[in-house]
Amino acid sequence: MVILYTGDGKGKTTAALGLALRAVGRGMKVLMIQFIKEEGSSGEHFSSARLHPEFELIATGKGFVGMTGDTHPFEEHKKAAEEGLELARERMLSGEYDVVILDEVCNAVNLGLLKLEDVVELIDAKPDKVHLVLTGRDANKELIDRADLVTEMRKVKHPFEKGRWARIGIDI
Ligand code: ATP
Ligand code: MG
Numbered sequence: 001m002v003i004l005y006t007g008d009g010k011g012k013t014t015a016a017l018g019l020a021l022r023a024v025g026r027g028m029k030v031l032m033i034q035f036i037k038e039e040g041s042s043g044e045h046f047s048s049a050r051l052h053p054e055f056e057l058i059a060t061g062k063g064f065v066g067m068t069g070d071t072h073p074f075e076e077h078k079k080a081a082e083e084g085l086e087l088a089r090e091r092m093l094s095g096e097y098d099v100v101i102l103d104e105v106c107n108a109v110n111l112g113l114l115k116l117e118d119v120v121e122l123i124d125a126k127p128d129k130v131h132l133v134l135t136g137r138d139a140n141k142e143l144i145d146r147a148d149l150v151t152e153m154r155k156v157k158h159p160f161e162k163g164r165w166a167r168i169g170i171d172i
Contacts, residue, residue: 001131002123002147006106006139009153010171016101016133017044023131024054028098033088035081035108036061042172060084061104065111081113089122092130099131106136106143116140
């Protein structure tokens with residue numbers, strides 16, 4: 001299966017992590033590669049160690065791109081994302097994993113860190129036995145077309161609108 005979680009509502013990464021938890025319970029081996037997010041920036045980077053080696057999480061990013069506090073040149077973000085995709089490709093083809101999750105991959109494409117065609121190529125190279133999960137806002141039509149299951153998280157309400165920033169354990 002190719003599964004895609006997109007939309008402007010909260011829950012895309014959380015859904016992918018929930019899927020990972022379920023798959024591990026069934027004896028499956030799961031790899032999550034995160035784009036944009038940097039190591040240690042979210043709770044799952046610490047809980048993943050507890051599910052090791054059945055669950056592996058690698059955050060390949062350098063943090064928010066082009067926002068206040070971003071000290072990295074665009075090229076550095078791009079290089080990190082490209083290396084992340086290459087790693088994902090190698091691991092997906094290794095035969096070692098049942099589920100491979102590319103978290104925030106749609107955002108990496110939308111920000112111009114990854115070429116859409118490279119992500120499409122990776123999907124097309126997916127071995128039959130591997131389930132591939134993609135997440136991120138504003139998924140391109142090409143990705144939607146290739147997915148077997150697409151869920152769009154739609155924002156009904158988010159506390160961000162009332163000026164509430166990310167809460168530890170809930171958002172990060
Ligand atoms: P989560 O990681 O909580 O499942 P997500 O993967 O659906 O969220 P992203 O677009 O990856 O959402 O953004 C990650 C961060 O942005 C999280 O801290 C999340 O709470 C927050 N967020 C998600 N949706 C919204 C929204 N509509 N408005 C403001 N912040 C949001
Ligand atoms: Mg997310």
